Each structure stands twice: as C-alpha cells, then as structure tokens.
Amino acid sequence: MARKNVTASGMPRTSRQVELLLAEDVEFLGKQGEIVKVKPGHARNYLIPQGFATVATAMNKRNVERHREQIEDLRKQRMADMVKRADAISKYSVTLEANANEEGHLYGSIMGPDISKALKAAGYAVETDHIKLDGPLKELGMYTVRVQLHPEVKTEVKVWVVPAAKK
Structure with a gap:
C-alpha cells in the first residue's frame, strides 16, 4: 500500500x-x-x-x-534637474514674430512646435509635447503657456506674439 x-x-x-x-x-x-x-x-x-x-x-x-x-x-x-529647468523657463519669455492684419489677427497661427523651437534656440530643452496649449494662438498679444516637463514638474512661460517686421 x-x-x-x-x-x-x-x-x-x-x-x-x-x-x-x-x-x-x-x-x-x-x-x-x-x-x-x-x-x-x-x-x-x-x-x-x-x-x-x-x-x-x-x-x-x-x-x-x-x-x-x-x-x-x-x-x-x-527630478532636481527638471525642477531647476522649470524654474529657469518660468523666468524666460518667448517672443515670436508673425504676420498679422491691422486688427491683430494672425494669417497663420502659433502652435506648440513654434514655442518649443524658440525655447530650444534659447538653450532650454523643451520638446513639443511638453507645451500644453488650449488651442493655437491666433492673435497678437501676450500669452501664458503651460509647460509640463514631467507629470510632477509643471511651469509656465510667457509668449509674446508680435507683428513681423516689415521689409
């Protein structure tokens, strides 16, 4: 057994x-x-x-x-590096030139890639997907744009949309 x-x-x-x-x-x-x-x-x-x-x-x-x-x-x-970068970005303002009519309406629009390109040119490593716009910028003026480098690291940057210099 x-x-x-x-x-x-x-x-x-x-x-x-x-x-x-x-x-x-x-x-x-x-x-x-x-x-x-x-x-x-x-x-x-x-x-x-x-x-x-x-x-x-x-x-x-x-x-x-x-x-x-x-x-x-x-x-x-x-994370510490991103916080430092976010602090530096918040102190910077981007100036973008665009063609506009007399009322201040742009012929095109300013989007995330335009802002990202300007920030990269200024020495800030900000990718297009970090820029959080509610919609395209279609008028001349000053805008506060959200930048999210990481889910825990957010900041804002001032974007000035000015008329392009006439030649």
Missing part, C-alpha cells in the same frame, strides 16, 4: 518552493528585479533555462538592492 504524502525515505512531503530573482518581466509572476517563490520544476525547466530568472542568492539580492538604490538616486537627480 503506497502512502501519498510520504517520500521514499519516510519523510513527510512538503510543498517546496525555491526563491528566484526575475531577470525579466514574467506575465502572471512578477516584474524584473522582484524575488518570487515558484515550484522547483517550473524554475528548473522553464524560468532559469529561458533566462527569465536566476537563483536568489544573498549576493544577487544585494546587487539588485544596490541597483535599485542607484536607479532611485538617478531619478531624484533627474
């Missing part, structure tokens, strides 16, 4: 699991850098041979933690 919950040596069976460190994102299991527990067969037959995971040794865990700290430091440095 075979006993189901006992090994050949007479020791009780336990549902063993091994700790693995994920090298890549694995659907339904975890994200890269996480430590997960899986059954030994899944680790031995799939995750390790495919390069999705490695054994979670103490050294590997320390390396991952050190890497996370470095990434967090880089993120903080980037």
Whole structure:
C-alpha cells in the first residue's frame, strides 16, 4: 500500500518552493528585479533555462538592492534637474514674430512646435509635447503657456506674439 504524502525515505512531503530573482518581466509572476517563490520544476525547466530568472542568492539580492538604490538616486537627480529647468523657463519669455492684419489677427497661427523651437534656440530643452496649449494662438498679444516637463514638474512661460517686421 503506497502512502501519498510520504517520500521514499519516510519523510513527510512538503510543498517546496525555491526563491528566484526575475531577470525579466514574467506575465502572471512578477516584474524584473522582484524575488518570487515558484515550484522547483517550473524554475528548473522553464524560468532559469529561458533566462527569465536566476537563483536568489544573498549576493544577487544585494546587487539588485544596490541597483535599485542607484536607479532611485538617478531619478531624484533627474527630478532636481527638471525642477531647476522649470524654474529657469518660468523666468524666460518667448517672443515670436508673425504676420498679422491691422486688427491683430494672425494669417497663420502659433502652435506648440513654434514655442518649443524658440525655447530650444534659447538653450532650454523643451520638446513639443511638453507645451500644453488650449488651442493655437491666433492673435497678437501676450500669452501664458503651460509647460509640463514631467507629470510632477509643471511651469509656465510667457509668449509674446508680435507683428513681423516689415521689409
């Protein structure tokens, strides 16, 4: 008569699991850098041979933690740089020339790419998608335009739309 919950040596069976460190994102299991527990067969037959995971040794865990700290430091440095850039942009004003009629209506319009190009020419790294306009600027005048460098870093820049110099 075979006993189901006992090994050949007479020791009780336990549902063993091994700790693995994920090298890549694995659907339904975890994200890269996480430590997960899986059954030994899944680790031995799939995750390790495919390069999705490695054994979670103490050294590997320390390396991952050190890497996370470095990434967090880089993120903080980037945020500080963006805050400085946002502060500098808020103190700057852009002047754009455009052709307009006597009433001040532009023949064309000023859009995000025009403002971004002017800011880049002034030495500010602002991409077109950072410029948040409610609509195109179609008249001469002064506008306050929102600039969003990051979801947490927002500022404004003054945009002066002036008539083009006549030749």
